[in-house]
Amino acid sequence: MWFVRLLSSSIGKKLIMATSGLLLVLFLMTHAAGNATIFMSSDVFQGYADELHSHPLIVLIFSISLLVLVLCHVAVGLYLFWENRQVSTSRYIITKRVVKNSFASETMPYTGLVVLLFLSVHIFGFTFSPKHVDISVTVKNLLSNFFYSLFYVIAFIALTIHLSHGFWSMLQTFGINHPRYNTLISRLTLGIPLFFLLIFGGVALYFMTGLGANY
Amino acid sequence: MELNARVPAGPLEKKWDNHRFSNKLVNPANRRKYSAIVVGTGLAGASAAATLSEQGYQVKSFCIQDSPRRAHSIAAQGGINAAKNYQNDGDSVFRLFYDTIKGGDFRSREANVYRLAQVSTEIIDQCVAQGVPFAREYGGTLANRSFGGAQVSRTFYARGQTGQQLLLGAYGALSRQIHAGGVEMFTRREMMDVVVVDGRARGITTRNIMTGEIESHVADVVILATGGYGNVYFLSTNAMASNVTAAWRAHKKGAGFANPSFVQIHPTCIPVHGDYQSKLTLMSESLRNDGRVWVPKKQGDKRLPADIPEDERDYYLENKYPSFGNLVPRDVASRNAKEQCDLGKGVGNTQLAVYLDFAEAINRDGEAAIFKKYGNLFQMYEKITDSNPMKEPMMIYPAVHYTMGGLWVDYDLMTNIPGLFAIGECNFSDHGANRLGASALMQGLADGYFVIATSIAHYLGTNKLEKVSEHEQDFIDSRRVVEDRIAKLLKNSAGGPAGKFTVDEIHKELGKLMWDNCGMARNKEDLEKALKELPAIKQKFWDYVYIPGDTKEINQSLERAGRLADFLEFAEIMIRDALTRGESCGCHLREESQTEDNEAKRDDENYSHVSVWEYAGQQEEPKLHIEPLSFENVTPSQRSYK
């Protein structure tokens, strides 16, 4: 079958990573937009959350697709990591990277795993939080815990690093690389992760630092 | 030795057509019953192997390197000629033919050269079809430049990497045939012998460089495309593995060796800078279009070039040859550089260099214009020498570059051993006593793509070949001879290296002998001296060469030793050839044969012929045969560049 052949090839696996990565990035954008309402007031945020949950079907479909996406991304990512390790470990007595700023690309699986750990904590804390407590209250309760928030911030930094290679890499995988647009692409590769860091990290810091004490 | 060139009848323009028509063919269904061995995967070999396989023959292809794509043809920079007349500047098949014959100083066969010019146009079409990225004009048509002093723009090029791109095209065609199963590829094999059965070439003996295995390969025809022998001088622009071994072994089996002393020495190479030097690097000839060649007027002037005022500089080419100036042909430029250095006016540490100065051109056209033209060459020069030609003059010196001599072949490119063919630089056929720039690539591809298949069909169509196998006595004998020789090479190694010489030490000694006595300018006295000194070097080699390691493994010293052993034998006919050719012609300057103002003087009365050497045995003097040349379509003229 053509898609089995596609997806089992080396480039095909990359395409799975890039596609799932792109969809995750798009999801993060909507999620960030929703979360930004936190900064307005607890009522607005609560309103957004209530509105969202008044369409259970949509939420269900979204959740399942996200789960599948994350599973694909994680499974293929780890598989590639494992495959590549077999080639790369202890190849040379001296190994030197020539490319500057290769930290992000070298640590993709690790930053990815931090994000994964975060996702489990996050989903456990919020999605499966007691239904009778308002979500805005849960947010405040959990995030006011200094260490809980610190963990959040660290995870968002990891995500930023992940995407500071991942975003460019995804476009490269889709074949988008043209001298005319490469400056734009490198700006986006920096800007989009920083935007996520600002919004998501901002929420955590907001509560962590006590600014949101009266929320 | 019978030398029948088998030039087809008819007027010059019709010979190739007539020949193709009168030649026998092999019907397509029968071709797969025939097999061909092609040794070498340069332009000539790769194109031949691919073409023969496309036509249905079973082909076995061999090369020394780890991949067919690495043959020495890859290094050619400048371009490839073709009589396309795309520039509408008066070019034609006849003009390319005439330029080539004249460039070769009327020492090549008219019919062969004419055919070369004829098929040149097809080569370009073929290469374009393969996806060779030739330079283009803005309108999308093919671009040309003028090259090597030609008065028309007929040279096609792909940046400074024409040889690479053409070879990758041929390598692609070869790869396609390997994939299709028509060609069996043997990389890292060195051909050590031709096997002749009942007077016909029927196979080769090779050494597997990775394992040391001595192998036999059987076929109906054997085609040698093994390149030139410039490395006899140790230092040359040739790749390190370029050798005479294949041609020499064929010679020892009876193939005539033609004009071995015809060696082209290229004027613009980066000078030697130390005795550790392993090879010389060519800088494209195009540099002479804008660079001015000069040396200080005073001998041994050690000042920096910038400190030497205008009136103390000798622009010797411009002074001596006012009409051609810095653009005199390669041999003239080379000889004059040597002359200046011999007079003690050479520059640089070794005093074996002359300046090639771009200051005036930069003044005239501006830095940007000059850099645009030559930037990549300047960078290459700077990488090697750490000096920037935009700031200070380049230093150049002549270096051995191309060998016009090679195995004697008839019009069909067959040697005088039936069934043994030679194509590309390893035959002698098209360039006479001197090769025009951008014509070697043309010849290699003409031979491989367009000539050899016709010859093979005719040979197979007219001869009935018995089946042979590698268990035949001739194959067994050949393997034994090769093995014995390797054993003999290694015999000194017992007892360690003390008091012995490495392969390179002896090679350098041979190189110096040849360069000093059989190099750019030759005379009887030196040549005779060289002939006398050669046996001692040979003796020293066989008695005292130290080769570490064994034969049944990768042994690069052993490989080099084998090649050197053949160069040592081969050098003798080179010197003898230079000695017996008492005239000056093309690249061959005999100091005895010069005009009053020290220009080369050709002697058509006595030397309008190809000198062909026959191997007569280990202790015997080689025999000289002659193929007379006749010129029916052009009148030999004396060259003059004054």
Added chain:
Amino acid sequence: MSSINLTLKIWRQQNSDALGQLETYTLDAIHTDMSFLEMLDVLNEKLTKEGQDPVAFDHDCREGICGMCGAIIDGVAHGPEKEVTLCQLHMRHFKDGDTIVIEPFRSRAYPVKRDLLIDRSALDRIIQSGGYVSVNTGGTVDGNSIPIPSQQSELAMDAAACIGCGACVASCPNGAAMLFTSAKVSQLALLPQGQVERKQRALAMVEQMDKEGFGNCTNAKECEAVCPKGISIRNIARLNKEYLFAAMTEG
């Protein structure tokens, strides 16, 4: 001209089955105008004279075009200079007293045969699987009947400049051969002559590349950084696109 003294640590290995290790050698009075390979020649002459085995290494043109030479110098393929092959690396880029570690190019698809000499035939097999235009000799149209914009032809030439040295694979943290493969696929995808087999070629060459045991690209860019011919990873993007398109519409 000056000269320097060096300590070399070179990977020595008898054959593919043997275990290898680094051996240490010292070399004195190395001219800084020497090329790296000439420096190895000097070492080999010395070893030979001392009755030791010289170091086996591949090389041929020594002009940076045949693609035969190459080794890992202090962890970097073809050494510290940008856009040069090992044969064009000169000793003036090293300092007196330097210790230089020299290892063979490695990848799963490159067995070491002896010392620094490896088997790169996997790259040839990738080309054999489709890296050409399938035309027979003869019967082609006139060269000028296929007009190609000079810019397009230059782009194709940029990709065609690959010398097949395999440094990209050796330096890739994953041992991927994407830069090499993409250079050929790009060259032909950019030219009109390559259109007929465009899809088939991308599919076949990637399949062969995977079969040879090369790793997966993670866009680490190391290949581009060491490539002696400056082949750009833009070619890899092009290959990805070519492959995706071909896989979705062909076969």
